[in-house]
Amino acid sequence: MENLAQTKIGKIVANNYKTSAVFTSHNIDFCCGGGITLEEACKNKNQNLEEVIHELEETFKTKDVFNWKEMELDKLIDMIIEVHHRYVSATIPALQLYLEKLCRVHGGRHPELFEIRTLFEEGAVALQNHMSKEEMILFPYIKAMVQSKRNGFPLSKPHFQDINNPIHMMESEHEDEGERYRRISQLSGVYDCPPDGCQTFRVTYALLQEFEEDLHKHIHLENNILFPKAQQLFQEFNFDQNQPNSL
Numbered sequence: 001m002e003n004l005a006q007t008k009i010g011k012i013v014a015n016n017y018k019t020s021a022v023f024t025s026h027n028i029d030f031c032c033g034g035g036i037t038l039e040e041a042c043k044n045k046n047q048n049l050e051e052v053i054h055e056l057e058e059t060f061k062t063k064d065v066f067n068w069k070e071m072e073l074d075k076l077i078d079m080i081i082e083v084h085h086r087y088v089s090a091t092i093p094a095l096q097l098y099l100e101k102l103c104r105v106h107g108g109r110h111p112e113l114f115e116i117r118t119l120f121e122e123g124a125v126a127l128q129n130h131m132s133k134e135e136m137i138l139f140p141y142i143k144a145m146v147q148s149k150r151n152g153f154p155l156s157k158p159h160f161q162d163i164n165n166p167i168h169m170m171e172s173e174h175e176d177e178g179e180r181y182r183r184i185s186q187l188s189g190v191y192d193c194p195p196d197g198c199q200t201f202r203v204t205y206a207l208l209q210e211f212e213e214d215l216h217k218h219i220h221l222e223n224n225i226l227f228p229k230a231q232q233l234f235q236e237f238n239f240d241q242n243q244p245n246s247l
Contacts, residue, residue, distance in 0.1 A: 010034025010224035031219035032178035074146045084218035098204040112187045138166045163234040181212045
């Protein structure tokens, strides 16, 4: 990849998801923070640019097992829902129970657990509402665009006027969740179980870390692959400003 230092983080990871491990190891946000260049990201996190470039170039030698950028948008949406949305919905109840137990048993010695629980509860509500909006509003319209182009049938302008409107809202909500989990990670010492922590403590922190890592990939697929391609496809329809909206 030419001029890697001036390439945006999101584009690097979109071209090869294996590079996400490099960014994670250097504490560089590749999902919500994917809109800045590698040089900017390294400067913000006080990381050695040349060292990161070297690690990325080594990673490029191993091709990604799957090219997400080449997946058709409707198939990508199905995968996001079945893998990431379902994971979020299935994992939230267990983490709620574990965090409640930790606060009850260990909260006296580890008061940070109460803030972690509050942040997680707020995030659980926000994420479920967020996914619902995607599944009921944005994703169906993206699929309709794909089907219209594939099969040649006419498509009405959406009720939200321009696809940038819901996409910008989703991206803003992604940023909110990214910030929320940065705070949870900080409070937990990057999910480092304290010496007096029980097995439930270790399991909870491990599951929280897994949840955040899944969220990073989830947001990356939407922000850096699905949304830009959907915006490009929307432009191909050249909707007349006077065209009536679809229902």
